Amino acid sequence: MRNGPGKFIAFFLPAALAVFFLFAPGAGWAQPSVDLTIKAGETLTLDKAIHISLALNPDILAAMGTEKAARSLIGQAKSNYYPQVSLAASQQEYSLTNHNATSGGKNLALSGFTTDASVSQNIYDFGRTSAQVKTQKYAWHSTRQDLESVRENVTLLVKQAYYALLQAQRNIDVANTVVGQLEQHLKQATAFHEAGTKPKYDVTLAQVNLSNARLNLIVVKNDAAIARANLNNVMGVPGAPAYNAEDNLGFRKYDVKFAEALKMAYANRPDLKSLVFRERAAQENISFAKAGYYPALSGTASYGYTGESLPLNSYWTAGITISFPVFSGFLTKYQLIQSRENLHVLGANEESLKQSIFLEVQTDFLNLKEAEERVSAAKLVADQAKENLDVANGMYKYGVGNALDVTDALTTYSSAQTSYIAALYDYKTAQANIEKAMGLYGGGQK
Numbered sequence: 001m002r003n004g005p006g007k008f009i010a011f012f013l014p015a016a017l018a019v020f021f022l023f024a025p026g027a028g029w030a031q032p033s034v035d036l037t038i039k040a041g042e043t044l045t046l047d048k049a050i051h052i053s054l055a056l057n058p059d060i061l062a063a064m065g066t067e068k069a070a071r072s073l074i075g076q077a078k079s080n081y082y083p084q085v086s087l088a089a090s091q092q093e094y095s096l097t098n099h100n101a102t103s104g105g106k107n108l109a110l111s112g113f114t115t116d117a118s119v120s121q122n123i124y125d126f127g128r129t130s131a132q133v134k135t136q137k138y139a140w141h142s143t144r145q146d147l148e149s150v151r152e153n154v155t156l157l158v159k160q161a162y163y164a165l166l167q168a169q170r171n172i173d174v175a176n177t178v179v180g181q182l183e184q185h186l187k188q189a190t191a192f193h194e195a196g197t198k199p200k201y202d203v204t205l206a207q208v209n210l211s212n213a214r215l216n217l218i219v220v221k222n223d224a225a226i227a228r229a230n231l232n233n234v235m236g237v238p239g240a241p242a243y244n245a246e247d248n249l250g251f252r253k254y255d256v257k258f259a260e261a262l263k264m265a266y267a268n269r270p271d272l273k274s275l276v277f278r279e280r281a282a283q284e285n286i287s288f289a290k291a292g293y294y295p296a297l298s299g300t301a302s303y304g305y306t307g308e309s310l311p312l313n314s315y316w317t318a319g320i321t322i323s324f325p326v327f328s329g330f331l332t333k334y335q336l337i338q339s340r341e342n343l344h345v346l347g348a349n350e351e352s353l354k355q356s357i358f359l360e361v362q363t364d365f366l367n368l369k370e371a372e373e374r375v376s377a378a379k380l381v382a383d384q385a386k387e388n389l390d391v392a393n394g395m396y397k398y399g400v401g402n403a404l405d406v407t408d409a410l411t412t413y414s415s416a417q418t419s420y421i422a423a424l425y426d427y428k429t430a431q432a433n434i435e436k437a438m439g440l441y442g443g444g445q446k
Contacts, residue, residue, distance in 0.1 A: 036052050036237075038052070038237060038240045038241060038243055039243070040241035040242055040243070041241075041242065041243065041244070042243045043243070043244045043245075043246050044245050044246065045246045046158075046162050046246070049158050049162055049231065049235055050155055050159075053155070053235045053236060054151060054154065056235060057154045057234065057235065058236060059150055059153075059154060060150055060154055063150040063151075064147060066143055066146070067140070067144055067146070067147045070136075070140040070142075070143040071140050071143075073136040073139065073140070074133065074136045074137055074140055076136070077132040077135070077136045078129075078133055080125075080132075081122070081129060082121075083121045084119065084120045084121070085117070085118070086117070086118050088118075089114070089115045089116075090113070090114045090115075091112070091113050091114075092111065092112040092113075092114075111309070112308055113307060113308070113310075115305045116302055117302065117303050117304060118302035118303075119300070119302070120298060120299065120300045120301075121299045121300075122298050123298055123299055124296070124297045125294075125296040126291045126294035126295070126296070127291055128288060128291035128292075128294075128296070131284045131285070131288035132288055134280075134281075135281045135284040135285055135288060138284060139278070139281045141277040142274045142275075142278045142281065143274075145271070145274035145277065146270070146271075146274050149271045149274065151441065152439070154234065155436070156433065156436045156441065157234045158231070158234050158235065159429070160429050161230045161231035161234050163425050163428045163429055163432075164230065164425065165227040165228055165231050166245055166247055166425070167227075167421055167422065167424075167425040168220065168226075168227045169224055169247065170247070170249065170421045171223065171224075171418060171421060172220050174417045174418060174421070175216055175217040175220045176217065177417075178213045178216075178413070179210065179213045179214060179217055181410055182206060182209050182210040185393070185396070185403075188396065188397060189203045189403060190203050190206075192399065197399055198403075201403070202402075202403040205403050205404075205407060206403065209407055209410070228245075231245075249424045249425065250424070251375050251424060251427060253372065254368065254431045254434075256365070256434065258361070258365045261364075261437070261438050262362075264439065264440070265360075265361050265438045265439055266354065268438060268439025268440065269357060269438075269439040270439065272354070275346065275349060275350050278346055279346045279347065279350065282339065282342050282343040285339040285342065286336065286339045286340060286343065289332060289336040289338075290332075290336060292331070292335060293325065293332055295322055295325070296322070297320070297322045298320070298321050299318075299319070299320050299321070300317070300319055300320075301318040302316065302317045302318075303316040303317075304316075357437070361437045361438065364430065364433045364434035364437045365434060367426075367430045367433065368427070368430040368431060368433075371423065371427040371430045372427060374427075375420075375423045375424060375427050378416070378419050378420040378422075378423040379420055379423075381416045381419065382416040382420040385409075385412045385415075385417070386413060386416075388412060389410060392405045392406045392408075392409035393406060393409070
């Protein structure tokens, strides 16, 4: 057994397993640990919400996995540059019937052993391998831009959900103010009625209005809970404890010109960059298909042992192979046609995407300007409604007003404040939309 197959297998199997586990995907590294927790009662900022979502949102994690898989295809394509080495060992049992007259036609049981090490090397394939490597590189760059697109979309969703929570929180404040005002009004109406200066109607009306206001408070609190749940879901932490969202819903004018916004969109948008890289990959696919018309040159060598009994006989082989694609049923021709048509399709898709980007930027720009004008108008109405409410309350307090004036003033105040808050939300989301349309969220930018 000194030079037999048993010794060869005993060496080959552990070595092969060691190589497999050493280079197996995911071996030898681990994800870094990052503190992304939200503490109960914490004041959550928009920056932290975006940071958490970029790390934990499952859509981003899936896109990251796709990007890593695409990167591995580059290594697969490069493998043809390197020697291909294989080790093999086999044992065969077979019988041979001996028809020699002296043996009486007996069956002979025989054994055959073979161990073999072989190597092959691609020498020249007229750019087929290099084209395949470039194709996979461009495909990987395209996938990286797809990942950035997912990050941009998630960032926009976080901003929309965050502003929706702020809107709901402010609506709760308005509802609480209305409840407080009506509670005070009910006390005044009761006191006036007991003093005989106001009718029972004022008390009853104040009670009905207060009940309705408390019902509305329940509704807006539920709206806030739903908004919080939506934000938690986008961040990828659906079970987050209760927290407070930092209020940055105040108005701050965002200056941008349409031509500037469109130029930035064409320069920054990752979905457009992804399509450009896909076009480059398609161009390399044409080169890859053309290489099918040309020969391929490769070298091979092997060394091994074989025989029916020990010790085994050694042998070696070496040679150069050149293969010519004489006829493949027009396969290469139609692969080339397919590659060229795919490139034409991508070119048309690029033009279509540019037109879609133009429309998106134009729409978001117009929405931003409309929201800007609406904020100032809504602010004026809210201030006037607050002044009107103060006048109505003052007049009723001194007995010169009536209950219906207070009710109307409170209704107008609540509606005006809610409209102003909605206008602020619309402006913030319009700004977020046009920033996303311009491609300003790449790499987690806000």
